[in-house]
Amino acid sequence: MGVFKVKGGKKLSGSLTIQGAKNSALPILAATLLIKDKSVLHNCPDLTDVSAALKILVMLGCVCVRDDNTVIVDARDAANFEISKELMREMRSSVVFLGAMISRMGRAVITNPGGCELGPRPIDLHISSLKQLGVLVEEADDKIICTAPKGIIGSEIRLDFPSVGATENIIIAACISKGTTVIKNAAKEPEISDLADFLNRAGGKVKGAGSSVVTIEGVNRLYSTEHRVLPDRIVAATYLCAAALTGGEIRLKDCNAVNMMSLLDFFTQIGCMVKSNGKEICIRGKEIYRPTKQIITDVYPAFPTDAGPIVVPLFSKIGGVQSIKETIFQNRFRYISELNKFGANMRLEGDTAVSFGAVKLKATEVKCTDLRGGAALVLAALCCEGESIINDIHHIERGYCNMHKCLNAIGGNATISEV
Numbered sequence: 136m137g138v139f140k141v142k143g144g145k146k147l148s149g150s151l152t153i154q155g156a157k158n159s160a161l162p163i164l165a166a167t168l169l170i171k172d173k174s175v176l177h178n179c180p181d182l183t184d185v186s187a188a189l190k191i192l193v194m195l196g197c198v199c200v201r202d203d204n205t206v207i208v209d210a211r212d213a214a215n216f217e218i219s220k221e222l223m224r225e226m227r228s229s230v231v232f233l234g235a236m237i238s239r240m241g242r243a244v245i246t247n248p249g250g251c252e253l254g255p256r257p258i259d260l261h262i263s264s265l266k267q268l269g270v271l272v273e274e275a276d277d278k279i280i281c282t283a284p285k286g287i288i289g290s291e292i293r294l295d296f297p298s299v300g301a302t303e304n305i306i307i308a309a310c311i312s313k314g315t316t317v318i319k320n321a322a323k324e325p326e327i328s329d330l331a332d333f334l335n336r337a338g339g340k341v342k343g344a345g346s347s348v349v350t351i352e353g354v355n356r357l358y359s360t361e362h363r364v365l366p367d368r369i370v371a372a373t374y375l376c377a378a379a380l381t382g383g384e385i386r387l388k389d390c391n392a393v394n395m396m397s398l399l400d401f402f403t404q405i406g407c408m409v410k411s412n413g414k415e416i417c418i419r420g421k422e423i424y425r426p427t428k429q430i431i432t433d434v435y436p437a438f439p440t441d442a443g444p445i446v447v448p449l450f451s452k453i454g455g456v457q458s459i460k461e462t463i464f465q466n467r468f469r470y471i472s473e474l475n476k477f478g479a480n481m482r483l484e485g486d487t488a489v490s491f492g493a494v495k496l497k498a499t500e501v502k503c504t505d506l507r508g509g510a511a512l513v514l515a516a517l518c519c520e521g522e523s524i525i526n527d528i529h530h531i532e533r534g535y536c537n538m539h540k541c542l543n544a545i546g547g548n549a550t551i552s553e554v
C-alpha cells in the first residue's frame with residue numbers, strides 16, 4: 136500500500152503540463168475495439184484505471200503497447216466477449232466496454248458493477264438504452280449477458296438523466312450499426328465530444344456531441360486512426376487549487392480553459408487572479424479568500440462533481456461561511472471527516488458540506504477514501520506546516536500521473552513510499 140508524505144507550508148510556483156483526461160481515455164480505449172486495425176492514442180495517461188482498461192482489451196484478444204504516453208491498440212484479433220469479475224471490480228467504469236463488445240462480437244458478458252466508493256452505481260440507463268438498439272439482456276447470478284442477434288439497430292433514445300457513461304455506451308454501440316440513432320438528453324461533457332472526435336476520425340458519423348442531442352448515423356466499418364486525448368480538466372483544477380491554497384502562482388500548459396469555465400469562475404469569485412489564453416491558465420493565489428455563492432455540482436457545463444472535493448480544502452482559507460451541495464453521487468463526502476483531521480471546520484448537512492470560516496490547517500495522518508477525496512487530502516497537506524501522511528494512495532493513482540513529481544516540479548515536497 137502506497138503512502139504519500141507531504142511537507143507543506145511552501146508557496147507553489149512554476150509551470151506544469153496537464154496530463155490527458157482519464158475520463159476521455161477510458162471510453163476511447165473501449166471504442167478501439169470497434170476498429171479491426173491499429174488505433175494510436177497520444178497523451179494517454181499512465182494510470183491504474185487506464186492499465187485496467189488495457190488489461191480488459193488484452194483479455195478480449197487485443198494487443199496493446201504503451202510507449203511513454205502513446206498507446207497502440209491492435210484489435211484485429213479481438214474475439215473474446217467476457218470481462219472477468221476481478222477486472223470489473225478493479226474499475227467499475229469498465230461497463231463502458233459493454234457497447235463496444237456487443238458491436239464487435241455480437242455479445243458481451245460482464246458482472247454487475249454493484250456499488251463503488253461514491254455510492255450505488257446502477258447501470259439501468261446503459262441497459263435500457265442498449266435494449267432499444269436491439270440488444271437482448273439477461274441477468275444470471277451476478278452476470279449480465281447481452282446478445283445482439285440482428286446486430287445493432289438504430290433507434291431514438293431519450294435518457295431520463297444525461298448519464299456520461301450511458302451516452303458513451305450508446306455512441307460506441309451505435310457507431311457501426313444499421314440505421315440512425317438519436318440520443319435525446321445526452322450528456323454534454325467535453326469527454327463525450329472527445330470520444331466522438333476519435334470515432335469520426337476513424338470514419339464514424341457522430342454529430343452533435345457536446346450538445347443534448349447526439350445523432351449517430353451507423354456505418355459499416357471503422358478504420359485505423361490516431362488521436363490525441365484531451366487534457367484532464369479535473370487534474371488541471373487540482374493544480375490550480377494547489378497554487379491557490381499556498382498563495383502561490385502557477386501556469387498550466389496544455390489545458391483547455393473553455394471546458395473549465397465553472398471552475399475558473401469559482402477561483403475568480405473567491406479572489407484569485409486567473410488569466411487564460413485558452414490553452415494555458417495562470418493563477419495567482421492570496422492568503423485569504425472571500426466567500427462566494429453556494430457551489431452546486433451538476434452535469435456539464437455546471438460545476439463538476441469530480442471537482443467538488445478538489446476545491447473544498449480551499450474553504451479553510453475562505454473568511455466566512457462557504458458551502459457545496461452535491462447532486463450527482465450519494466457518498467461524495469466521505470473525505471470530509473478525514474479533512475477535519477487537519478482541523479478543517481466542516482460540517483455535513485445532508486447533501487451539503489458547510490465550512491464556517493478560515494482556519495489554519497495542521498499536519499496530520501489521514502486515509503484516502505476515494506480518488507478525488509484523496510486528492511483533496513494531499514491539497515490540504517500542502518498548506519500545513521510540517522509533514523502530513525496520506526495513506527491508501529492507490530485511490531489517487533487511479534486518476535493522477537505522478538502527482539508527487541508534479542507537485543515537486545512546482546516547489547512542493549512530496550514523496551511516495553510503500554508500507
Ligand code: UD1
Binds near residue numbers: 255258259297301
Ligand atoms: C462519469 C465519470 C465520473 C464522473 C461522472 C459524472 C468516467 C469514467 N467517470 O461517471 O468521473 O463523476 O461521469 O460527471 O467518465 N446513473 C444511474 N443509472 C445509470 C447510470 C448512471 O442511476 O444507468 C446515475 C449514477 O448513479 C450517478 C449519476 O447517474 O448518480 C451520474 O452517473 P454518470 O453520469 O453515468 O457517471 P459515470 O459515467 O459513471
